[in-house]
Amino acid sequence: MTRQRGRTSRQADIAKEAGVSQSTVSMVLNGTAENGRISAETRKRVLSTARRLQYVPASAQRAPAVRAQALLLGVHTFEPIFPTSTGDYYFEFMRGIEDQAAAESCNLMLFTAARNDSGVRRIYEDGVNGLAQAAGSLLLGHHADRDDLERLAAEEYPFVYIGHREVADGIAYVGGDYRTATGRIVDELVGMGHRSFAYLGETSRHEPQVDRWEGFATALGRFGLAVPEPTYVDPEGLTAQWLDDAVAAGATALLVESVSLLRVLAAMASIRGLEIPRDLSIVVLVDIPVGEVGTRQWASLRVPRHEMGRRAVRLLTGLLTDPAGDHERQVLLPCTYSLEGTARSL
Numbered sequence: 001m002t003r004q005r006g007r008t009s010r011q012a013d014i015a016k017e018a019g020v021s022q023s024t025v026s027m028v029l030n031g032t033a034e035n036g037r038i039s040a041e042t043r044k045r046v047l048s049t050a051r052r053l054q055y056v057p058a059s060a061q062r063a064p065a066v067r068a069q070a071l072l073l074g075v076h077t078f079e080p081i082f083p084t085s086t087g088d089y090y091f092e093f094m095r096g097i098e099d100q101a102a103a104e105s106c107n108l109m110l111f112t113a114a115r116n117d118s119g120v121r122r123i124y125e126d127g128v129n130g131l132a133q134a135a136g137s138l139l140l141g142h143h144a145d146r147d148d149l150e151r152l153a154a155e156e157y158p159f160v161y162i163g164h165r166e167v168a169d170g171i172a173y174v175g176g177d178y179r180t181a182t183g184r185i186v187d188e189l190v191g192m193g194h195r196s197f198a199y200l201g202e203t204s205r206h207e208p209q210v211d212r213w214e215g216f217a218t219a220l221g222r223f224g225l226a227v228p229e230p231t232y233v234d235p236e237g238l239t240a241q242w243l244d245d246a247v248a249a250g251a252t253a254l255l256v257e258s259v260s261l262l263r264v265l266a267a268m269a270s271i272r273g274l275e276i277p278r279d280l281s282i283v284v285l286v287d288i289p290v291g292e293v294g295t296r297q298w299a300s301l302r303v304p305r306h307e308m309g310r311r312a313v314r315l316l317t318g319l320l321t322d323p324a325g326d327h328e329r330q331v332l333l334p335c336t337y338s339l340e341g342t343a344r345s346l
Contacts, residue, residue: 009053018049050324071320073101074134076111078121078141093140093162096309104317109134123148129157136320138162138312160316162308164207164332172319172329174312176303178208181335182215185283185301188339189253190223193346198251199230202258209257212285216255235260240268252346253281263293281343297341304333
């Protein structure tokens with residue numbers, strides 16, 4: 001195929017050359033081909049054609065001067081997280097981003113758009129992509145706006161979300177493998193003699209919360225143990241009666257999804273005269289520094305936040321410098337955990 005001089009290749013050119021539909025090309029280049037059941041042979045043919053035609057996404061074509069210098073990467077947070085301290089949950093993410101950006105000689109630009117009525121920082125304002133000044137961006141935050149993510153993907157703007165989010169047509173993300181880690185926590189608790197469990201979760205059910213619950217329920221199922229009805233509640237809605245009922249039902253191990261829920265639970269346990277872990281083992285399914293809730297060390301799942309930040313930068317720079325490359329676009333990094341402090345054998 002010969003291209004008109006001075007015109008860059010388009011996805012339509014790749015589709016015609018490879019003998020496939022343009023939607024197939026889009027799915028392959030966006031990393032969602034497996035979701036569409038596109039064969040490995042077709043994916044290989046599309047990627048080979050894209051390289052041969054020197055295809056560059058429209059978003060990358062808009063900033064050719066950036067590529068001749070150090071890449072300028074944007075960092076957008078869906079909720080305010082700056083300034084941050086070493087004890088803040090987002091600190092290790094940001095340290096990982098900065099460390100890897102420096103290693104790859106990239107510059108960082110922080111985007112802090114105004115919040116909407118629901119408190120979420122939106123990317124688009126009056127239909128304009130606020131991240132367009134950067135060659136590509138890293139997005140993070142608990143309350144990601146899915147409409148913004150879908151629109152960025154549809155416009156082929158290069159970005160990587162830090163966290164697990166499944167969005168229509170697929171997006172690039174680096175998250176933690178909470179499902180596997182939670183399952184292993186349950187495995188170990190069962191090995192310690194626990195047979196009756198309770199589960200306390202957040203009302204906001206995004207993929208990370210769902211992954212934790214599914215890891216918990218699946219592990220109990222493997223042992224043939226009863227899977228308790230989960231309780232999803234905001235901290236202000238958690239009552240001492242819930243704790244009384246869990247203990248009365250025979251629960252000896254309780255898994256909690258958030259530090260805010262743990263604070264309320266720990267206060268209620270103290271009022272009830274329950275000694276942890278003698279009377280009840282508690283594991284929190286997120287990082288919690290010593291002294292965050294009381295002075296003790298809590299058994300907890302540990303999120304690889306620093307490595308997630310670094311891996312996200314590596315993935316984004318790869319997407320920018322080699323758009324048609326065979327990148328692993330959806331990454332879940334292994335999590336660790338420790339049951340020291342608030343979990344004991346029966």
